Amino acid sequence: MKSAVMPTHKEEAEDEVPDARTSTFRLNEGVSHSSRAEDLDDLHRLQKSSTKPREDAVHQKHMDSISETLKSAARVAGPKVVKGEKKGLETTPSFKYTRSGFLRAMSDAGLKPTVVYHNLTPAELYEKAMQHEPGTNIVANGALATLSGAKTGRSPRDKRVVREPSSEKDIWWAAANNAPANGSPNYEMDEKTFLLNRERAVDYLNMLDRIYVFDGFAGWDLESRMKVRVVCARAYHSLFMYNMLIRPTPAEMATFGKPDFTIFNAGAFPVNRYTSYMSSSTSVDLNLRAREMVILGTQYAGEMKKGIFTVMHYFMPKRGILSLHSGCNVGAAKDVSLFFGLSGTGKTTLSTDPARPLIGDDEHCWSDRGVFNIEGGCYAKCIGLKRASEPEIWKAIRFGTVLENVVFDENTREVDFDNNAVTENTRASYPIEYIDNACIPCVGPHPKNLILLCCDAFGVLPPVSRLTRDQAMYHFISGYTAKVAGTEVGVTEPEATFSACFGGAFLMWHPMKYASMLAEKMGQHGTTAWLVNTGWTGGRYGVGSRIKLRYTRAIIDAIHSGELKTAQTTATPIFNLAVPTTCTGVPDSILNPANQWSDKADFDATLGHLADLYETNFRKYANGGGFVEKELAASIVAAGPKVKKGTANGTA
Numbered sequence: 276m277k278s279a280v281m282p283t284h285k286e287e288a289e290d291e292v293p294d295a296r297t298s299t300f301r302l303n304e305g306v307s308h309s310s311r312a313e314d315l316d317d318l319h320r321l322q323k324s325s326t327k328p329r330e331d332a333v334h335q336k337h338m339d340s341i342s343e344t345l346k347s348a349a350r351v352a353g354p355k356v357v358k359g360e361k362k363g364l365e366t367t368p369s370f371k372y373t374r375s376g377f378l379r380a381m382s383d384a385g386l387k388p389t390v391v392y393h394n395l396t397p398a399e400l401y402e403k404a405m406q407h408e409p410g411t412n413i414v415a416n417g418a419l420a421t422l423s424g425a426k427t428g429r430s431p432r433d434k435r436v437v438r439e440p441s442s443e444k445d446i447w448w449a450a451a452n453n454a455p456a457n458g459s460p461n462y463e464m465d466e467k468t469f470l471l472n473r474e475r476a477v478d479y480l481n482m483l484d485r486i487y488v489f490d491g492f493a494g495w496d497l498e499s500r501m502k503v504r505v506v507c508a509r510a511y512h513s514l515f516m517y518n519m520l521i522r523p524t525p526a527e528m529a530t531f532g533k534p535d536f537t538i539f540n541a542g543a544f545p546v547n548r549y550t551s552y553m554s555s556s557t558s559v560d561l562n563l564r565a566r567e568m569v570i571l572g573t574q575y576a577g578e579m580k581k582g583i584f585t586v587m588h589y590f591m592p593k594r595g596i597l598s599l600h601s602g603c604n605v606g607a608a609k610d611v612s613l614f615f616g617l618s619g620t621g622k623t624t625l626s627t628d629p630a631r632p633l634i635g636d637d638e639h640c641w642s643d644r645g646v647f648n649i650e651g652g653c654y655a656k657c658i659g660l661k662r663a664s665e666p667e668i669w670k671a672i673r674f675g676t677v678l679e680n681v682v683f684d685e686n687t688r689e690v691d692f693d694n695n696a697v698t699e700n701t702r703a704s705y706p707i708e709y710i711d712n713a714c715i716p717c718v719g720p721h722p723k724n725l726i727l728l729c730c731d732a733f734g735v736l737p738p739v740s741r742l743t744r745d746q747a748m749y750h751f752i753s754g755y756t757a758k759v760a761g762t763e764v765g766v767t768e769p770e771a772t773f774s775a776c777f778g779g780a781f782l783m784w785h786p787m788k789y790a791s792m793l794a795e796k797m798g799q800h801g802t803t804a805w806l807v808n809t810g811w812t813g814g815r816y817g818v819g820s821r822i823k824l825r826y827t828r829a830i831i832d833a834i835h836s837g838e839l840k841t842a843q844t845t846a847t848p849i850f851n852l853a854v855p856t857t858c859t860g861v862p863d864s865i866l867n868p869a870n871q872w873s874d875k876a877d878f879d880a881t882l883g884h885l886a887d888l889y890e891t892n893f894r895k896y897a898n899g900g901g902f903v904e905k906e907l908a909a910s911i912v913a914a915g916p917k918v919k920k921g922t923a924n925g926t927a
């Protein structure tokens with residue numbers, strides 16, 4: 276029927292197209308459009324075109340590899356994994372057309388087939404999550420809103436590391452029961468207990484109707500990246516890791532082979548609490564020899580992302596590459612900045628900067644060739660998010676983004692970012708290319724500036740100060756921030772937190788190993804360090820207020836323009852920090868916090884109290900831990916605050 280109206284001569288073609296269209300309409304006037312389908316099955320088949328089918332050999336390799344991963348440690352054979360389309364196996368229509376292919380696996384018992392979805396796309400994962408995971412909805416901005424269950428944050432106390440010969444001597448072990456805490460997050464477990472938990476997780480996963488496998492990379496540096504496999508029970512978890520890992524190209528997928536590291540996430544299933552070493556129904560277990568992680572009893576997705584980070588914190592320094600809990604961006608002059616800081620201090624907010632392409636918001640490595648991001652996505656805090664102050668993050672929340680634990684209107688599906696009814700820790704996970712000026716590939720040259728962020732709720736640290744190398748080491752090792760204790764009415768006392776290297780929860784080696792590598796790299800590359808307080812100004816929490824994001828951004832701009840490098844400074848008491856006297860875009864009066872307090876004696880006492888907390892915390896690292904020379908260790912200690920006897924405990 277088309278041929279009747281199609282031009283026959285080439286030279287007529289362009290002119291004839293509009294005519295062809297009108298004549299088609301004329302032809303169809305008064306006649307209803309009907310599909311080309313023969314029947315309903317045919318109609319569904321027509322709806323989806325198929326991209327080139329996977330080569331059988333590649334497909335078979337994936338299946339064998341997944342079968343190997345899902346193998347029970349106690350029983351010899353892995354589950355029987357066969358191709359879904361195979362004749363004789365019952366398939367349901369919804370499986371028939373899955374583009375990325377699905378696999379039908381037999382559980383060990385051989386009684387109940389398990390469908391394994393391998394590297395599904397976001398659209399497919401949306402559908403699966405909405406079909407099978409209660410509390411999962413598409414919201415008005417297109418994101419997938421879901422709930423992480425009972426846990427809405429990480430469970431650091433439930434982390435266990437297998438004590439085994441290949442890594443035992445390298446690990447910074449947590450102090451044994453009854454010994455005073457040394458700050459290490461690495462509580463030990465034995466290999467047998469790991470296998471018990473692994474078996475529990477694998478049996479749980481093999482028992483489910485469907486599981487998800489995502490294969491991706493950690494690390495943008497092609498020489499040091501790790502191939503990571505995530506096996507999980509929820510489509511939400513698979514989409515989260517699709518966003519957070521580096522997504523393989525089809526060619527990389529075809530040659531993926533055996534993963535370097537595997538996470539078994541059986542988070543909906545609890546630990547058996549009679550198992551040794553367990554302290555709750557949650558356990559996150561790391562086995563460096565087997566290169567496996569098992570998650571039981573928590574569905575908080577951030578556990579997987581930070582699990583991979585922890586693994587990188589072991590393997591990268593072993594190869595001389597420094598892993599860092601930091602955001603990272605790069606200016607027009609190819610000047611790279613790293614933003615260190617504990618949770619909520621501004622790594623994501625400040626590294627996401629319209630003027631500076633984003634390399635990453637949370638996890639980086641610094642090698643001999645420069646910096647690279649570990650991740651393929653960002654994980655932004657959402658509480659109080661506003662389009663006006665953080666437009667880049669706002670725009671990144673769209674189709675493909677996972678929104679965790681946010682509250683939305685039942686009818687309009689508009690998200691209320693101010694609502695903390697589920698948790699304060701609401702989050703958005705999106706691929707890094709959702710940020711308009713992402714720097715892809717996420718790599719950059721050696722950093723020029725290190726920005727050490729803290730959120731000082733005591734309100735005594737200056738909004739910005741320039742650090743000497745030893746001060747930079749001291750503050751990096753200290754890893755200070757403050758939180759506001761409790762939410763009960765009337766409780767407004769800030770509480771200091773110290774977390775070594777601004778990421779104590781993820782360290783595998785002694786903090787001094789990372790610190791010594793940082794000192795060396797700073798020296799080699801002439802890097803300047805800054806301490807930026809994104810916390811309270813005009814008095815402590817309850818009296819003053821958090822410094823305006825606008826001012827902090829102006830400070831960051833002045834660091835990048837070079838203005839603050841040559842600015843005149845004055846030294847603060849006790850901490851001896853070099854504070855610029857002026858900074859473009861920031862009122863002079865807030866640069867020196869002492870000026871902001873009405874009660875000067877209270878200021879001095881509070882500053883002294885904070886210095887005392889720093890000093891007490893630092894004692895455990897003062898000897899250098901065998902990683903830095905005694906001399907350097909001593910000069911780092913000397914760069915800390917000078918606690919004056921008498922003022923140290925002089926505040927409430």
Ligand code: ATP
Binds near residue numbers: 616617659
């Ligand atoms: P995490 O390690 O948990 O991801 P993070 O360091 O990335 O934490 P952000 O997600 O950037 O922290 O959180 C900083 C929060 O503080 C944001 O919600 C931001 O809007 C808010 N904020 C308020 N004032 C400031 C300021 N002056 N500077 C930076 N952030 C600020």
Ligand code: MN
Binds near residue numbers: 622623624636637
């Ligand atoms: Mn962040």
